[in-house]
Amino acid sequence: MSTSTEESTAKPVSRGGYWSQSLRVVYIVLAIWLFASLGCGILFRELLDSLLPSVGGAPFGFWMAQQGSIISFLALLLLYRFLMNRLDKQYGFDERDRS
Amino acid sequence: MNQDIWNFIFIGGSFALYIWIAIKSRAATTKEYYVASGGVSPFANGMATAADWMSAATFISMAGIIAASGYDASRFLMGWTGGFVLLTTLIVPYLRKFNKFTVTDFLGDRFYSNVARAVGVICAIFICMTYIMGQMRGVGIVFSRLFEIEIWLGVIIGASIVFFYAGLGGMKGITYTQVAQYCVMVFAYTIPAIFISMLLTGNVIPQLGLIGDFTKGDADPVPLLSKLNTLNTELGFAQYTDGSLGKMDMFCITAALMCGTAGLPHVIVRFFTVKSVKAVRASACWTLLFIAVVYLTAPAIGAFARTNLISEVHNRSYAEAPDWFKNWEDRGLIAWVDKNGDGVMQHSAGAAFAGKPVYTAERVEDAPRAVTNELSDNTNEVFYDRDILVMANPEMAGLPMWVIALVMAGCVAAALSTAAGLLLVLSTSISHDLMKKIVSPNMSDATEVKCARGASFCFLVIAAYFGINPPAEFVAKTVAFAFGLAASSFFPTILMGIFSKRINREGAILGMVAGVGLTLGYIVYFQFIAQHKEYFFGISPEGIGFFGMLLNFAVANAVSAVTPAPPQEIVDMVENIRNPSDAGSATH
Known part of the structure; x- marks a missing residue:
């Protein structure tokens, strides 16, 4: 798309800015990912089982390992999609879906 | 109507549907064969990826493993879904922008070397072969149960069907059959779960039934999981919600499964079929949503099946x-x-x-x-x-015959859809990566497609042979090794190829060789040579892929630091794939 190339040359610093901003999005998403899965589901499971209230009939850590983490992953992907699309728009990389 | 007629209607009907779709969407050009022309909608690709992804192991074995090992099986639940976060944030948007036909193309171009390409081809074949054997076995088990035939005959029937639509239709044929297969699978998985959840917990939603109360019989309602803990303890098992794997081992296996998921070539190439980087992100969300429907049901089925089995x-x-x-x-x-x-x-x-x-x-x-x-x-x-826990589940709960037939059709759909995706990677790694890119670059488009069909036939014969004489005990266990290999080869190397401009040819090749070497050596040693299970630091062979990956990172960085930096055009290429705009449609 020619328009986006023009826009990105119009902002000389934008390339580097875009990359560091998208890296920040990736770091945020992956930090939460790590905490919700390997953290809550495995490393701190016993702690969560005993400290936090049960989710229905399931101990909290166990629930995180079997269901909670999967729900968080889904939420994280939606967050990633939202943040990256917003970033693309800011830097003029946004593409209209061609039919 | 008896059970056999129902089975015949469901299996026969679904096969007719797959073949009809395959005939409608037969591929003629390499672009259709490899990436379905790059115009699949994010929603349809999400369904197709979910079907591609959920294998016979997921469908048939996972709930059984959860039932048998309770908390310990969380490694599969988290590992096989968490990998999609890595895949989406680190791998697929950039590879889609890179805009080629195969994953190995990226390795060959980014590391400017046919040696890297060849290492990629070997890894891809290894991963996909280990994986496809389990699928063939799964089809055989279902057919033998259904039509009371020997497992080998079932394997051959399954292989013929897959060849018909994957070998002939390529990615275009696979994509739309996978959409249909996802629909069959999701109903086959959730409908029995809904019935059983109502029987045991009185909750219509099985995902909530897991955390609900056990209400069957006259006794006072108790939480289902407490009931299971009591049953387990009485019979001398570990508590259902505690498990017995070491924390370290659990951590490594889960991490290896996650990174392996993000490095599986047959999943990555599915995202090459959508039209832009933005569509990749949307498609990834759909994919995980469709997968989550099944993965949130699995722990419920596991808990229900165990309660039923014991009682x-x-x-x-x-x-x-x-x-x-x-x-x-x-x-x-x-x-x-x-x-x-x-x-x-x-x-x-x-x-x-x-x-x-x-x-x-x-x-x-x-x-x-x-x-x-x-x-x-x-x-x-x-x-x-x-x-058998998933397959026998409807019978255990005394469900109507059509539900049992539906579950069987779902098992077959799960195995076929994954086998088709794997077969595509196997055949393209020969026709495109090996023949076209290394052996004879002047090959015409039509010859390349013919070559891909020939390769897929050969691979199916090999896979069918191993499906009949499986080298390993469990369907799921074989698959777990494929993940270890993907985690130690493709995932780290692709990741460094995108996120570092300094990693060069020498680093990437030696990194892959070291990572795969460690993983494969450890697995082979403990599976075939050692007669004991005294693992180093308590890491089982399933979890070694995590260390293989770390070793790959370490070797690649160390070697790259002491060898010349990659040429300028490679650095420009890396710059280019980081920019999401104008991904265009795939080219050679």
Whole structure:
């Protein structure tokens, strides 16, 4: 798309800015990912089982390992999609879906 | 109407549908064959990826493993879904922008070397072959149960169907059959779960039934999981919600499964079929949503199946044993040995006897099939193959016959869809990566497609052979090794190729060789050579892929630091794939 190339040359610093901003999005998403899965589901499971209230009939850590983490992953992907699309728009990389 | 007619309608009907789709979307050009012309909608690709992704192991074995090992099985639940976060944030948007046909193309171009390409081809073939064997086995098991034929015949029927639509239709044929297969799978998985959830917990939504109360019978309602913990403890098992794997091992296996997921070539190439980087992000969300529907149901099915199994079998006499018990006994997947001679089946922790049941030739009416295995000295008298828990679940709960037929159709859909995706990667790695890019670059488009079809036929024959004579015990276990290999080869190397401009040819190649070498060596050593299970630092072979990956990172960085930096055009290429705009449609 020619328009986006023009826009990105119009902002000389934008390339580097875009990359560091998208890296920040990736770091945020992956930090939460790590905490919700390997953290809550495995490393701190016993702690969560005993400290936090049960989710229905399931101990909290166990629930995180079997269901909670999967729900968080889904939420994280939606967050990633939202943040990256917003970033693309800011830097003029946004593409209209061609039919 | 009896069960056989229902089975025939469901399996026959779904096969007719797949073949009809395949004929409608037969591929003629390489672009259609490899990436379905790059115009699949994010929603349809999400469904297709979910079907591609959920294998016979997921569909048939996972709930059984959860039922048998409770919390420990969370490694599969988290590992096989968490990998999609890595895949989406680190790999696929950039590879889609890179805009080629295969994953190995990226390795060959980014590391400017046909050696890297060849290492990629070998890894891809290795990963996909390990994986596809399990699928073929799965098809065989289902067919043998359904039509009372031998497993080998079932494998051959499955292989023929896959060849028909994947070999001929390529990615275009696969994509739309996978959409249909996802629909079959999701109904087949959730409908029995809904029925059973209502029976056991009174909750219509099985995902909530897991955390609900057990309300069957006259007793006061107790949380289902507490009930299971009590049952487990009484029979000498570890608590259902605690498990028995070491924390370190659990961590490594889960991490290896996650990184492996993000490096599986047959999943990555599915995202090459959508039209832009933005569509990749949307498609990834759909994919995980479709997968989550099944993965959130699986722990519920596992818990329900275990409750049912214990209450229906433990402390019952053989005469009172339910019909499904005898059905599966006929198939050789359940066995009972009366160790204490009281005529009652006792189930407890430990294996009832060594290995899989080996039956004596005669089958006496109304008596258990006798086995010749050496008995173990614990009190457990019941052997069951964990793979039957999903397939026998509807029978255990006494569900209508059409539900049982639907589950069988779902099992077949799960195995076929994954086998088709794998077959595509296998055939393209020969026709495109090996023949076109390395051996004869002047090959015409039409010859390349022919070559891909020929390769897929050869690979199917090999896969069918191993499906009939499986080298490893469990469908799921074989698959777990494929993940270790993907985690130690593709994932770290692709990741460094995108996120570092400094990693060069030498680093990438030696990194892959070191990572795969460690992983493969460790697995082979503990599976085939060592007669003991004293793993180093308690890391089982399933988790070693995590260390293979770390070693790959370390070697690649160290070697790159002391060898010349990649040329300027490679640095420009990396710059270019980081920019999401104008991904265009795939080219050679």
